[in-house]
Amino acid sequence: MTLAKTFKIAFFSLLGFGAIHNPAAAQDAPLLAKVPPGTVLTIGDPVTQKALEVSGLDKELTFEVKWANISGGPQTSEAFRAHALDVGSVAEIPSIFANWNNLPVRNIAYRERRDPIANPIYRFGIAPGAGVKTLADFRGKRIAFSPGQAQGTLVLRALHAADLKSSDVTLVELPSTGDVYPKALASKQVDIAPLGTVYIRRYITQYGPDGATLIEHGLRDDPGHLYAPQWVLDDPAKAAALAEYVGLWARATEWVNRNPDLWIKEYYVGQQGLSREDGEYLVKMTGEQIVPADWSDVKKRHQETINLLADELGNKPFDVEQIFDNRFEKLGAAALAKGL
Structure with a gap:
């Protein structure tokens, strides 16, 4: 079986048949300053959910959240197709394959490790x-x-x-x-x-x-994203709620950086059932996570990934701008600048 066929079988079973989808260009409409009353988001981001709860940042949410215990690209994309999820947390690959298979999504937040070579995933x-x-x-x-x-x-x-x-x-x-x-x-x-x-x-x-x-492979493997379907981003109320969530997601990331002992106790040991030693190992392996205010470098790397996978699959490369919503680019870093 060819590599291209292997990829296609794996993804078509989850994402459906179809050629490359060309989602609408990023909206020019500004995000609403406040989340309208009655707005609800279904979020698949279990790690941030726990960080918000332990840090108390969840009390700052101004909209209703329905948390979904969903993670990973295939599961998240499947939930998007069923309109059962509004936003998910993944690495860089799922948004690429979603758009290749008629599931228009966009990345709305990005974080990385400060020293990705010393702290690979x-x-x-x-x-x-x-x-x-x-x-x-x-x-x-x-x-x-x-x-x-x-x-x-x-x-x-x-x-x-x-x-x-x-x-x-x-x-x-x-x-x-x-x-x-x-x-x-x-x-x-x-x-x-x-x-x-x-x-x-x-x-x-x-x-x-x-x-x-x-x-060691000596390569960057650290991108982390929030991504959402285009139809969610086209909803002004939900887009405003996503903007608020991106800010809290960034602050939760920084809270974890600053509180490793409590994070080990509450998340790795308390929720994941790992030993204290395993938790300490994972914190050390992760290092410090940061939320850049500029996506230029990540888009460049993302484009290289698109081109590599397109070459292996025999699919047509596409412009990375199709899968980033630039309205959200600076929101995470801006929230961090205001402090925890």
């Missing part, structure tokens, strides 16, 4: 005995691959950085959920897999004695 796990020490060693190896998700795109970027093509390796399609990748590595079903969160630490703790290793 993912590291490549190497199976015992695989003999992989650098990205160049990926040639001829079996690599766990999740089409259309951040992990899958990181694999493609790593191959590109090593001057390799997808045809130089064997991409093994596996869902990047739970401990699927660590188990696939330990059982030598694959030689290489991108690992994230506590699974990085646990993989080495559990399988390091058997020869399991990790390597």
Whole structure:
């Protein structure tokens, strides 16, 4: 099966058939200064939900929120299609594929890690005995691959950085959920897999004695976005509520930066059920998250991602401006400038 077909099967099942969708240009109409009474947003952003609750920032919401326990691109896009969600929190990939598959969405907020190379989200796990020490060693190896998700795109970027093509390796399609990748590595079903969160630490703790290793990829993998469907952004009341939420989302991000011990206790241990040690590891791995006031660099990187994925898929590249609503660009940083 070709790489293009792998991507298409994975996404068409969730997003429907269709060619590239060209959403309307970003609205020129200014955002309302206040959220109209009676406005309701359904939000899929569980991490920010907890941060707002623990920090008390949720008390500043002037509209009704219906929280949805939804995260990740495929689940969020599916909820958008069902008109069951107004905004979600994802990495950079979902907005690209949504627009390729007739789901017009736009990014309305962006954050990154201050030192993305020192604090990557993912590291490549190497199976015992695989003999992989650098990205160049990926040639001829079996690599766990999740089409259309951040992990899958990181694999493609790593191959590109090593001057390799997808045809130089064997991409093994596996869902990047739970401990699927660590188990696939330990059982030598694959030689290489991108690992994230506590699974990085646990993989080495559990399988390091058997020869399991990790390597750094040296690439940016840190973009984080809020994105919303065009029809939500076309609603003046909901757009105003989204603007307010972007400001609180940015302030919640900064609150987490400043309160690591409480965040570990309330979120990682209290809500996620992780150990204190796991929570400390994740806080250290994340480092400081920042909310830039200028999207120029992120759009440039986003365009490069669009072009890379379009080349791999055989689809037509599109202008990155299709998937950013510039009315929201400075709102997060402006909210931070006013302080917590």
